[in-house]
Amino acid sequence: MEEIRVRIAPSPSGNLHIGTARTALFNYLFAKKNNGKYVLRIEDTDAERTSQEYIDNIFDSLKALGLNWDEGPDVGGEYGPYTQSERFDIYPKYAQMLLDKGFAYECFCTPEELEAEKEEATKNKKAYVYSKKCQNLTEEEKAKLRAEGRKPAIRFSIEKAQKAFHNNPVIHFDDLVKGDLHQDTSLIGDFVIMKSNGTPTYNFAVVIDDMLMKISHIIRGEDHISNTFKQILIYEALGAEVPKFGHLGMILAPDRSKLSKRHGATAVSEFVEKGYLTEALINFVALLGWSPSDGQEIKSLDEIAQDFRINEVSSSNSIFEYDKLNWMNGQYIKKMDIKELTQLAKPFLNKYDLTELTQAQLEKVIESTREPITVLSDLTNDVAYFFGKDIEFEEGVKEKNIDTEQAQNILKYFDSQLDSYDFNNEEKLHEQLAEFRTYFKENFGIKPKETMWTVRAALTGRTHGADMGVILEVLGKEKVKYRIQKAINCK
RNA sequence: GGUCCCAUCGUCUAGAGGCCUAGGACACAUCCCUUUCACGGAUGCGACAGGGGUUCAAAUCCCCUUGGGACUACCA
Numbered sequence: 335m336e337e338i339r340v341r342i343a344p345s346p347s348g349n350l351h352i353g354t355a356r357t358a359l360f361n362y363l364f365a366k367k368n369n370g371k372y373v374l375r376i377e378d379t380d381a382e383r384t385s386q387e388y389i390d391n392i393f394d395s396l397k398a399l400g401l402n403w404d405e406g407p408d409v410g411g412e413y414g415p416y417t418q419s420e421r422f423d424i425y426p427k428y429a430q431m432l433l434d435k436g437f438a439y440e441c442f443c444t445p446e447e448l449e450a451e452k453e454e455a456t457k458n459k460k461a462y463v464y465s466k467k468c469q470n471l472t473e474e475e476k477a478k479l480r481a482e483g484r485k486p487a488i489r490f491s492i493e494k495a496q497k498a499f500h501n502n503p504v505i506h507f508d509d510l511v512k513g514d515l516h517q518d519t520s521l522i523g524d525f526v527i528m529k530s531n532g533t534p535t536y537n538f539a540v541v542i543d544d545m546l547m548k549i550s551h552i553i554r555g556e557d558h559i560s561n562t563f564k565q566i567l568i569y570e571a572l573g574a575e576v577p578k579f580g581h582l583g584m585i586l587a588p589d590r591s592k593l594s595k596r597h598g599a600t601a602v603s604e605f606v607e608k609g610y611l612t613e614a615l616i617n618f619v620a621l622l623g624w625s626p627s628d629g630q631e632i633k634s635l636d637e638i639a640q641d642f643r644i645n646e647v648s649s650s651n652s653i654f655e656y657d658k659l660n661w662m663n664g665q666y667i668k669k670m671d672i673k674e675l676t677q678l679a680k681p682f683l684n685k686y687d688l689t690e691l692t693q694a695q696l697e698k699v700i701e702s703t704r705e706p707i708t709v710l711s712d713l714t715n716d717v718a719y720f721f722g723k724d725i726e727f728e729e730g731v732k733e734k735n736i737d738t739e740q741a742q743n744i745l746k747y748f749d750s751q752l753d754s755y756d757f758n759n760e761e762k763l764h765e766q767l768a769e770f771r772t773y774f775k776e777n778f779g780i781k782p783k784e785t786m787w788t789v790r791a792a793l794t795g796r797t798h799g800a801d802m803g804v805i806l807e808v809l810g811k812e813k814v815k816y817r818i819q820k821a822i823n824c825k
Numbered sequence: 826g827g828u829c830c831c832a833u834c835g836u837c838u839a840g841a842g843g844c845c846u847a848g849g850a851c852a853c854a855u856c857c858c859u860u861u862c863a864c865g866g867a868u869g870c871g872a873c874a875g876g877g878g879u880u881c882a883a884a885u886c887c888c889c890u891u892g893g894g895a896c897u898a899c900c901a
Contacts, residue, residue: 345901380900445899452898461827462897487899512830521828521897529899536901556830560896563829583831583894590893618837621850625838629849648838650831651894658837658851668864706863716862764860771860786860798862 338370339550342396342403343540346376347383349601350395352654353555353585353593356619360582360647361553362401363620366639373547374406376417379539384419395602398612400635405547413547418539425534428542428572429488429527437495437571438527440486441468442479464489464523488528490538492519495567505563510551510580512649517563525564537561541568549577553644556581580644583623583651593654609682609710611670614663621658623648632665660708667704676700682714686721695808702800719794720808725817727795735791736821744774744788749818757811763803792821 342358344350365372374396378384393408405411415421432438448464455462469491471479476486496503496519506516527538534542544552559581569576587597599605605615613634620638621631624647633641667675676697680688688696703716719725727736735741751770756762771782787797793805793814806814 343901347901377901383900441899443899448899456826459826489899515829517829523897526899531899533899535899540901555895557895558901559829561901581830586894588836592894621837623837625849627839629839631837631850648831652838653836655836655851657835661851664863767860782860790861796861800862802860 336550337548338365338368339373339548340365340370340553341373341375341544341547341549342401343375343377343543344392345380345383346378346385346388346392347380348388349391349603351593351600352602352605352615352619355395355399355401355602355616356585356622357554357582358396358401359399359616359620360624360644362635363639363642364551364553364580364644365404366636367642370550371404372401373411373413373549374403374416375543375547376407376419377536377539378417378419379533379536381419391601391603395606398606399602399616400612401616416547418534418543421539421543422533424546425528425539425542426532429534429538432490432527432568432571433488435571436491437498438488438490439469439524440471440476441489441524441526442471442476442484442486443468444484461521462523463521464525466491466524469524485530487526487530489524490527490564490568490571492522492524492564492567495571499567499570505566507562507566507576507579509559510553510578510644511647512556512581515559515562515581517560519563519567522564527568537564538568541565541572541574544577545569545572545574551578551580551644553580553582555584557584580647581649582647583649585619585622586651586653588653588655590653597654598656609712610659610663611666611678611710614659614666617666618659618662622652622654632662664706664708667707667710672697672701675704679710679713682710683717685714686717690721691808698804699800699808702804716799719796719799719805723813723816724820725793725795727791728797731791731795731797735788735797736824740778740780740784741788741791742822744780744785745792745818745822747773748789748792749815749822752811752815752818755806755811757807757814760803760807763806767802767806789818793817 340361342354342361344354362372364370376389376392378389396403403409405413405416407416410416429438433440451465452462468489479486496505503520504516504518506514509515525537526535528534562579562581566576585593587593589597593600599608602612602615606612616635617631617633617638620633624638624642626633626638627641679700691699699717699720700713703713707713707716736745748770751766755766767786771785774780774785775782786802790799790802790805791797793809799805809817
């Protein structure tokens with residue numbers, strides 16, 4: 335069997351979209367599962383919409399997700415170059431081949447003429463199909479138009495190709511995920527393959543590149559289904575082997591429209607900036623359309639690859655909801671190596687003076703704060719009371735947990751105990767804290783919870799947060815005393 | 826408008842004619858655990874879009890309707 339080769343071919347007209355990331359993922363998984371090669375190709379034939387910034391973003395995002403390619407613009411490979419704009423010299427040759435074989439023809443129509451045809455079609459409520467008026471131009475007519483300064487585009491003749499390779503105008507192909515798909519080719523207009531400026535259009539460039547790069551399986555979004563029929567005809571006209579195609583359902587926003595900016599983040603890099611872990615992102619996105627055979631949803635890229643079968647992928651669209659992503663991100667945050675997590679957390683701690691803490695203390699802070707959070711950016715607020723001298727009280731906390739007589743008594747007693755606490759020993763601190771709350775429970779019937787709320791409020795300004803032992807230890811005796819005294823005095 | 830694709834809990838999905846009084850995960854609710862918030866555990870709520878067929882038997886096959894999506898460029 336010939337080698338399995340797949341590709342991801344983003345166009346750098348924006349940052350790497352989460353949908354493109356999923357397509358890349360499924361290609362990657364298919365390649366890994368089948369010992370194939372996964373190649374990256376940049377489709378930048380439209381210079382107007384391309385920018386280096388986007389190319390960098392695509393590279394960085396793909397790498398961050400762990401979707402490393404075997405061949406691509408940066409790593410090279412046997413079938414390069416892997417950037418379409420560097421391949422401009424090869425497309426005209428194949429266009430010429432098609433011209434010679436009679437599967438293509440020059441078209442001198444102006445945009446105005448084409449526009450008129452389209453208007454006519456919509457007026458008659460018919461599908462727009464190019465009139466083919468340039469198909470049978472004589473050499474003299476062409477020469478005349480050229481003399482007028484008109485530059486021709488090259489169009490592909492659908493009908494000629496269909497008749498040459500298919501008995502029926504309705505052509506079929508067996509989609510890897512959707513099964514039998516068909517289209518009446520008489521409804522497809524003779525589309526442009528080479529623009530009048532000499533550059534190829536998408537539908538032509540992909541075929542040439544996929545053919546030359548020996549791509550065996552093309553896995554992409556279902557928005558490409560209609561292109562597939564055009565592309566199959568081109569492969570055939572070129573005398574090339576037609577690859578297998580698989581079309582994935584789309585990712586939709588909760589309102590069932592296309593996922594766009596107004597729904598929040600769309601680029602992988604934006605998710606990362608918000609505090610999503612790339613491991614969680616890729617795991618989550620894999621679950622959109624694919625499901626693990628053992629029901630275990632949290633899985634690494636490698637584990638998913640082992641279990642992946644393209645024909646088991648769902649053929650319907652799926653909606654991108656944050657609930658499960660958030661849950662999953664929280665799971666990854668909870669399980670991540672603490673040193674690694676601390677490193678990832680740093681960008682979200684910009685507003686604090688990190689030199690106040692040692693690396694070990696910072697790790698301790700992150701460790702004891704990571705549990706309830708869902709995105710890394712939650713840390714910014716959750717960690718606030720570990721920094722600076724003073725704290726800010728959350729709404730209502732002071733009134734409820736500091737300003738009452740009971741609270742004041744608790745604080746005074748706590749203050750009196752402080753000198754006996756061992757601030758360098760977290761374990762000991764836990765024991766002492768336990769004794770402390772037992773004292774109030776046994777003597778005054780105050781719930782341990784409430785006792786701790788008061789101390790916590792005085793020290794952090796909130797009634798929830800990290801483990802109290804950790805708070806005491808990291809803050810240190812001096813700061814603890816200061817904050818407790820302040821809570822007592824401000825009464 | 827035309828063409829194509831899709832259709833199981835709110836969401837992601839399991840389900841390849843009998844294993845389905847439809848399973849899991851997220852979310853939600855209640856309870857348990859607990860120094861807080863969480864985590865974890867338990868329980869609950871909750872779906873085969875509708876209608877016709879085919880079959881002894883249909884969530885699974887076929888048709889229609891409805892709904893959603895995609896495409897309809899000298900963009901990719």
